[in-house]
Amino acid sequence: MAGKKSSQYSNLTEACHDTLTSRGKTNQLAKRLGRTPTTLSQQLNPNVDYTHFDADNVLPAMEEANDDTPLHWLAEQRGYLCVHVVPAGSDCKLEFELMKSSKEFADVVCTYNDIMADGVVDQEESVRFRKEAREAAAQLLAMADAVDAAVDLPKEEVPSSLPRMSGTPTDREQ
Incomplete structure (x- = not known):
């Protein structure tokens, strides 16, 4: 995970913000979403009240950063634990x-x-x-x-x- 442990974030936007910025992926996600990097940075900034990061963009953010910190944060908020399972057809046959x-x-x-x-x-x-x-x-x-x-x-x-x-x-x- 990037930056802090997922439990140290106060909200999902903060987890997404840190996930992208610590990996230097904000510009790539902005391009993928058809936004300017400035607009996306404002939406990701947990201290900005007038615009927000859409929940539909959480998965693309995790994919772009190759970091599941926001998912872990959500799971912890609900009392769950996320565990990555090796996908079928991988090198692991078990x-x-x-x-x-x-x-x-x-x-x-x-x-x-x-x-x-x-x-x-x-x-x-x-x-x-x-x-x-x-x-x-x-x-x-x-x-x-x-x-x-x-x-x-x-x-x-x-x-x-x-x-x-x-x-x-x-x-x-x-």
Whole structure:
């Protein structure tokens, strides 16, 4: 990330401003958006009240600067965390398993939020949380198994997905 940590910005415009200026990309974005650099600089300036940076321009700003700081700022404001996932078809052939692992972890977080909503954990909620935690742990172990299996394989032979999991990580289908 450029400049400050995303949590140190007071608003989205400030995050976009710093992202572009610290990377020297304001002029390139102005050209891309069909604006003059002066107009864009005024819109990006968090201290200027008479003009504002459009929300529709946040994605082009991040693309131009190759910096996701504004996205991280937005996520933090809502209590989320952004994690870059390797796109399908990349050199990493285990991306599907990574996405499954991320989904299982998200299930754990959502379950935690649900059971803590009233500040009291009952037995049923505890069982539900433990179930989600076990599923996440099993998926992480399955991914670790796939990574282990890919050690020293030629790139074209690295598996793109893992065998389906059964109830426990040690008795999965092969």
